[in-house]
Amino acid sequence: MSAKVGVLIYPGTNSEDETLKLLHDVGVDARLVHWSEAATLPNYDAYVLPGGFAHEDRIRAGAIAAHDRMTDSVIEGAQKGKLVFGLCNGAQIVLEAGLVPGTGPVRRPTAAFTRNSPNGKFICRHVHVRLAIDPQRCAITAALPKDSLIPAWAAHGEGRLAATDAHLKEIASGGHLAFVYAHADGSVDDRAVPNGSALGAAALTNREGNVLAIMPHPERDAWGFNHPDRARGTDMLAPSGGVALFESFAKALK
Template identity: 35%
Template structure:
């Protein structure tokens, strides 16, 4: 399986993403710059955290207009796995690939700590490796992770089982309904604020995030074996 790790000016978690896929899973991965004109050669797309374009205007607001985002939209529409973490999640929201918006943390402070997440939906290509209701530990690092949407959107998220992860115990940023990660209706685009790519090795404090990347690979291989 071949992953594209999108790099925007200001990205700073692209190396972590690359390491999780290339070194921990042994899958193919390449850095793809923001002005790329095609993602056809890749099976999955990863949008890393950081401060794309300095987070001017709003987090992800400028990155959504990058040339590569047209290709990310095409990849999503084609059913390829698309994962956006932290700033990547913010970009997916700004690009309209996921519903809702991101506001500043309730504390108005940047937070960087380990948090507990509850797996609300383990029937996705990103979460199938977890047990339903499993509580995992993943780090967060953001200043604008307070997820918000209107009542109609929230109702739709719940009805379609699109809420994949919620904060368990402490809600670090004030996110609506403790939401930490959501998926699109098609089921192939996931956005989450916590960083699974920073939790792939016990030496670094835990490996709960590795199951997410393993889930992507397993589901992709099973789907392609059926289609072969």
């Protein structure tokens, strides 16, 4: 029997539909789990936390949601080795829950996605992210080729990784830095980073490699028509680059 994946809807989540559709399209047995159904969450084999503004992003993005009853099941599941895939607001929740980088106790985050630099404002911009770890290091990226370049849309107000120098060092040396922002040709520099994120970080994983938290949205560059460089006559409904990460996630479930 295939793995059952729960796509969590917290009050304020807003990206559940496109996330669910892409999961279905890559063959994942996924369903939306609404906050009123939190009690059913332990029955799922993996969790996807989509984008949005869970609990209105009060205090700090993801901070309240990390203490939501739904997140209890996510934390428990992650500790048992279930896959947890957080996207944008979902990534913020995963960090606030302390699952990633996972170098401290649960719900005592050692790193957070914070207000964008330089002006603290929301930014919507097309980006690329490059795989910065050995693919096998994280179960969710395991099926990707080395150095994979994935197109995505950054759409967030709080995506700047911030942590103490010691914790940043730990993230870098511990293999937690899963994806970094990059240019379309794969090169990496400050201009490729849309939000001032420390280490140019776009995504982090935990020590065990079963949790991935990614800020930009690969699911919004999933189809030919989503990609900014479109030309008439190309198959707009064919998969685009963002699908690769979801396909890798699907393979990890098998």
